[in-house]
Amino acid sequence: MLYTVSETLLSLCINSLSARYTNLTKCKMGKISFKPRTNTNGTIGVSINYSHKAHIDKVPFQKKVSGVTIAPNEFNKTTGRVINRKDAGELNKLIQALLSDVEYCLAECERNGVEPFKRNLDTEYEKLQHLKTLAPAAKKILGRTLDMLRSELAELEKQVTLKKLEIEQEEKDQGVHVSKLFTSHIDSFLKENTTLKPSSIKNYTSLKSIIENWKPTLNITDINKTLLNNFREYLTTNKDTRVIDHEAMSIEKEINPEFNDIIYIKGMRNSSVRELLQKMKIVYYFYADKFGYDISSVKKWKSGLKKVQNDKVVFLSKDELEAVTHMPTETDQELIHRDFYVFMANTGLRFVDALKVRKHHIQEIDGGLKIKILQEKTTKMVEVPVTADALRVLEFHNYNFAFDKETGTGIKYTAQVGYFMNKMMKRADIGCYTLIRTNFKNNVGKEDNTKLKRELILSHTARKTFINKSLNDGMKITAIKNIVGHSELDMIMNVYGDGSLNTDEMSKAGWVMPTESSTSKMKIA
Structure with a gap:
């Protein structure tokens, strides 16, 4: 035919x-x-x-x-x-x-x-x-209409780009040019908001770095629902992380025994992606009125990422904490890092707050010794009863865990806490078993059984240890709410009480408090 x-x-x-x-x-x-x-x-x-x-x-x-x-x-x-x-x-x-x-x-x-x-x-x-x-001539007819439209669109886009450059150059000549690069807006945002907390500044700086790798020419006028969807897709599936993909490396080694490169997991977790997207929208909203951006469609946009937690909160059990408290050390650095971890696990303080504690923060309040300190993250004053172990390590290290340049000892980075704890726990055979966790990325949960528990003991797990030991041993949940905050408590359980936080409550939870003799010997600053 x-x-x-x-x-x-x-x-x-x-x-x-x-x-x-x-x-x-x-x-x-x-x-x-x-x-x-x-x-x-x-x-x-x-x-x-x-x-x-x-x-x-x-x-x-x-x-x-x-x-x-x-x-x-x-x-x-x-x-x-x-x-x-x-x-x-x-x-x-x-x-x-x-x-x-x-x-x-x-x-x-x-x-x-x-x-x-x-x-x-x-x-x-x-x-x-x-x-x-x-024949090719007939095929050309079949695709001619679509090809012609695409060609026309490409030419129009080229003309628009040239016109934008022309306008930008004219603005520069007249001294009225304002960079529309989104990364420039992040810089301006940080300069104009001088009261941001260090953790927030770190998040905005991270957002800038990611955009520079993903789409360095991104203009703030390009922000719309489609772009937000594309950015979310990049963050959840293509963004390189610093986590090694052991499974992928094992597969590669089976295929090629000489393979010795490191493969990193691609795609960030839900919580991190939600945070970055929120920061992007905040910067966009901040300049919307100033430059007349239409934010109506962006405001209606939702990330679609569920706010889910990993199903394993890593912390030391009561017996493991006892073993860690007395595990042997071989160097001064190991000693101070072990004691600093014990101090955080006995107070529930965050790394940044625990590192700032000095003798003048220890005060006698309501008949007992307490650490009274302004928390950096929440900017709220907190009073933490001092346990016997917390007081012991404070006194031993002269109420100062901070790094000393002259001696080369002390606490400097959060990562060092995990490094030394893992090293000492391995030697003492503590936490040397696999801990299976479920991580969530892009609303999909995946079990991770690639790490031993001791490898997961980082500085923040001391805080989790304090929370879980206290709750499991009977302390009222509201008695520690001012230390750890509601969001972290809700992640563990939902219990209500009178909220009193005192030596009796700490004792009920199994924490050993200082004796009257040790309290009376101490001179309160």
Whole structure:
């Protein structure tokens, strides 16, 4: 059967472009379905069927999707999509392409005024396949309209870019140019907001660094829902982290025994992504009024990332804390890092606050010794009863854990706490067992069993140890709310009480408090 390139063919080509997006619900004369075909080796192929509602054809119109061979559990028959495979996207494109061809044939039957019986669909399908294999001139006709539109769009975009550069240069010449780079706005935001906490400044600085790697030319005027979706996708799937992907490295070593590179996990966790997206929106809102940006669509945008916690809060058990308190040390640095961890685990103070404690912070309040200090994160004053172990290590280190340049000893970084604790715990055989955790990225939970518990004992776990030991041993949850904050308590349990925080409450929870003799010997500053 021969066909010539004519006005009719050109019309057919143009119709094919529009007909490819016919909705399945428009197939009024019958039904399109996806049919798995079982192969002899247990795999399945996929066919697309069309059954006319009159059921005249004994065998329905059926076409096989080329290049799709999968396991039975990797296909959703209802949606017609491949699932649970890394190459699902590419395979689904093949299925969608054939589906578009079938829809095109149905549309041609309707356009020609014939019923979409199998024989008519076979004819239209043959025409379509012949059209696809025509000479380059005919193929050019098939794609000419779309190519022409794309070419016109590219030219218009080029003109817009040139016009923007022209305006920017004119602004510079007149001395009125304001950089629209989003990273420049972050710098300005930090300069104008001088009361930000160090942790917030760190987050904004991190956001700037990530944008410089992702899209350095990003303008603040480019912020919209589409861009936020793209940025979220980058953060959750492509952003490099500092966490080693042991599973991927094992697979690579099996394939190539000489492989010795380090592979890092890609994609940040939900909590980190939510924080960065929030910071981006804050900067955008801050300058919206000044420059007249329309923030209505951005305000309605939601990240879609659930606020979920890892299901394992890492902390030392009561027995493990006791063992850590007395585990042997070999150097002065090991000694001070062990004692500093014990101090944090006995007070619940954050790293930054515990490091600032000096003798004048120890005061006698309501008949007992307490640390009275202004918390850096919350900017609230807190009073923490001093346990016997906390007082012992404070006195031993002369009420100062900070790094001393002259002696080269002391606490300097949070990471050093984890390093020395892991080293000492390994030697003392404490926490040398696998701790399985579930991490959440992009709303998907994944079990992680690659680390021993001792490898997860970082500085902040001392705070978790204090919370969990106190709660498990009977201290009222509200009695420690002013130390750890509501959000962290809600993560563990929801209990209410009178909120008193005193020596009696600490004793009830199993903390050993200083004796009257040791308290009286100490001169309060």
